[in-house]
Amino acid sequence: MSEPDVLDEVTPELVRRVEAALADDQAEDVRSLLAGLSATGQAEILEQVAEPERDKLVAILKKDLDPETLIELDEEILEDVLDQLDSKDIAAAARELETDDAAAIIEELPEQERQEVLAELPAAERAEIESALAYPEGTAGRLMQRSLVKIPDGWTVGEVIDHCREATDLPDDVYDIFVVDPEGRLRGSVPLGRMLRTKRPVPIADIVDPDIPSVPASADQVEVAHLFRDKNLVSCPVVDVRGRLEGVIMVDDVVDVIDEEAEEDILRMGGVGIDDMHAPPVRTARLRAVWLTVNLATAILASLVIGQFEGAIEKIVALAVLMPIVASMGGNAGTQTVTVAVRALATGQLTAANALRFIAKEAAVGGLNGMIFALLMGAAVVGWYGDWRLGAVIAAAMICNLIAAALAGTLIPLSLQKFGVDPAVSSTVFLTTVTDVIGFLAFLGLATVFLL
């Protein structure tokens, strides 16, 4: 994803001009620079403009701020922007948004301001947002919107079309019409295209698709995303425990979920949190320090292992020079295995059904590459130090460590998953502990036995 984005409307040049105009307090210039931007463009500008200028920018935009901009903002920046808007502004923005988006924004507010904003809203919208907030974050109930076309199962195509022509509050992005029975239970759906192609007197029941997927309001958003992906859905109805139609989830909300999840996995594997980029330095440092402390503990563990062999190192200093190579190769080979395992677990390609085969393959790969790099490294050491026994020791240690890396790289994420811990978060730290300890132990241990 590193290609320059020619379709992108926000260029570094534009950001610089906005910052310059803000620094000079040229409110009109700022407004005209931002005039043609989409909500995402506005959001990108807000994210890229630095702190004191950003506050000015929000003050200038205020009522011109596209409500959609708020939902595109990174959480850290959103809190910042909301701080500067009063309850009336926020309520006005919330009224223009879909229920799910409005709920996501109101949730960020402190309890008291949240009540103030809700009080500014008309009763119907307040009730909808409150019922969305009643579902936990990350569930289908939170993700869904409530405005949809719901049709009794006795109507004809003509009646449905007339109903749509009369209703004024229909969302513009309707793609499917949902059919319900008298109790409000979902009976199926009709794609708009199909309805358009059907003659008016045909009963809607004749063209309804009864076998459509639906999700319970309590379903996890990650599962909902899987479902959209697997069935190539554009929208999916959400039902309550009795099968009654509650709302509909649209694909664009799911795209955001897919993005977020992939982003989270990437960042977690690198030992950082999801809001790392926009947090102030002290907060970022504190969040990252947790991970570094864990790493320090494992590094100390590894150096305790080295400490056991001080005598050997004192006699053969070359051991100190060469030992990081064995540990580093193990760490890298293991990271390759862990990366594949974590992704395969996340995408459902690695399960109890094929875990044994996966472990066997990784062990084979580790053994193969272990032998290749054992030969390479052994030969290099013989050339370097002219000592074939030292070469043989490093070769043997390399094979040991690459096989250990393969086993640890598969067994660690599988075990973490089994115990309900996200393997993306902690696999690598356990892995490098294993590859450092085994790497130093094998190399220095074999050296002690065969070289002293």
Place this chain on the structure above:
Amino acid sequence: MSEPDVLDEVTPELVRRVEAALADDQAEDVRSLLAGLSATGQAEILEQVAEPERDKLVAILKKDLDPETLIELDEEILEDVLDQLDSKDIAAAARELETDDAAAIIEELPEQERQEVLAELPAAERAEIESALAYPEGTAGRLMQRSLVKIPDGWTVGEVIDHCREATDLPDDVYDIFVVDPEGRLRGSVPLGRMLRTKRPVPIADIVDPDIPSVPASADQVEVAHLFRDKNLVSCPVVDVRGRLEGVIMVDDVVDVIDEEAEEDILRMGGVGIDDMHAPPVRTARLRAVWLTVNLATAILASLVIGQFEGAIEKIVALAVLMPIVASMGGNAGTQTVTVAVRALATGQLTAANALRFIAKEAAVGGLNGMIFALLMGAAVVGWYGDWRLGAVIAAAMICNLIAAALAGTLIPLSLQKFGVDPAVSSTVFLTTVTDVIGFLAFLGLATVFLL
């Protein structure tokens, strides 16, 4: 993404039962086990069943194989499955698929078989697939489908509806109708929902949305994905260099692109390729060996640095025990920075406009954590070895290396991006080279100056 997927139809239990039925050659059992599965479900089974059984499974399914299954398969497995189907089977599958999907499958075939499959297709479909294959992989032209509703700009809503009722070959997933001028140039689009709400005599020109985004057929699929995400699109028209409407890209194809790109970034950062999981062991080992060789070179470089200080290590063996801690902490802190930088570059949050601010923040974070871990580690070493000068040396080295890690962690991906290299692929290896070299150099160098 590690929660168990309750909506998932393919359980390890099901895979095991399929494998057992295949081992006993119970073709009927296999068919009934797979009967209710979606295309994605079939694909998952094919991916999880091991090699000799998989061939049997393909032989049993053959004509029952849902063509959609083919497009869900991992590339390695797809090649395997295609090997066992003859040209007629593949042509039959291609006819049922959208042009873009059919092209993606036919592209996997060796040249001769590709010609055979194309020869089996009716002329019109062959021409469509050939013209899709004329666009390079990863472009909008390849991603688009050609079947769409194209309407002259002089029609009324009634005429459009009648046209849709008469046309039998309309795709079921039509969400927008595209309006073109007499030269075939795109004039705008009308969402189906809006058309349904409009009275028959209204001219289509009155309700057309002229300001819709469109992409050139040569646009990169990653940019297309950005556009869908930024504008929350469900479909997007594709035009040729003269602005003539060529086809339409649907959101479900874009979801696949987003998935693939995120997947690629994750795997690349871990030093593995996109088809690593399903490749046979020898091929996986060979692909990974490339990355391990690069790592070996950097590890040797680091050990050459250590080699310069053999004299110091001989006198103070504690240096050998402690030096991996300094290097490891630098590597981990740097990985945190690199991860954030690579993601921020990929998502367009880090640009020339805010690069300096980003670097300054990372340096501050590095300095802060450097001081914290310098204190911790310094105190630990004083306690461990009772030598406050050794403690001071490791503390100073720790601060140096964490600041170096922050600078390298930002400058390396920024420079790679500038020179057109994907920062996800190679940032970490350059980074660990820097943190190993600086880590050993600072610690052993300071020790030589102050302790000997």
